Amino acid sequence: MSASLIYDLAPIGSIVAWSDGTPRPPERFRKKLAAWKTRNSHGRLIRKEGERNVGTTSILPYFTLHEGDLGANGVIAIRIHRTFSLDSGLTFKVVGRPALGSVRVFDRPGANAELVHLADNRQAAAEWLSRHGYPHAVLSEVTADEVAADEIEGRTAA
Structure with missing residues (x-):
């Protein structure tokens, strides 16, 4: 699927794979x-x-994906983020969606908020938030509408 379909259909918290179609060396x-x-x-x-x-x-x-973290002994030194604009020539695929009832922790309210953690439930999100410093964090539960949005306007999102 294209980058624009990921932008339109994939809910925040989804696992997204990207590929240029070349075989692995x-x-x-x-x-x-x-x-x-x-x-x-x-x-x-x-x-x-x-x-x-x-x-x-x-x-x-554009959309941003968190690819991984680099560090040692439980200390994250570098976060690896990849940002893709909608005109990207790569092919994308939704590999996994956040579970119904899981709770997303955003770093701040508003349209520019960034997901910093995906918890199993509201209690786990609150516990995680008490150990990490995000004073303006916003909790958002994954709804059935987002999970069921596999097909919208005839376009498949998986």
Whole structure:
């Protein structure tokens, strides 16, 4: 599916895979394999942002995926995020959706909010939030409408 379908149909918290369609190189070609992995991977959908204008330039809508974390001993040093605009030539697929009743923790209210945690329920979200410093956090429960949005206007989202 295209990037615009992910933007339109996939709920925040979904696991999304992306691919350029090329075959995976053998392990012995480390540089080629590393380059391939940047164009073929997966991550959790954490943010969607609509079209913006900066001066006379118009920026297309985009979405951001959390690919992973780097660190040691329980300390995260670097978060790996990938941002894709709707004109991306890559192919995307929704691999998993957030479970019904799970609770998303956003870093702030509003349209520019970013998902920082996906908990199993409201109590788990509150416990996680008490251990992490997000003073303006917003909790949002995953609804049946979002989970059931596999097919909208004849377009399939999985």
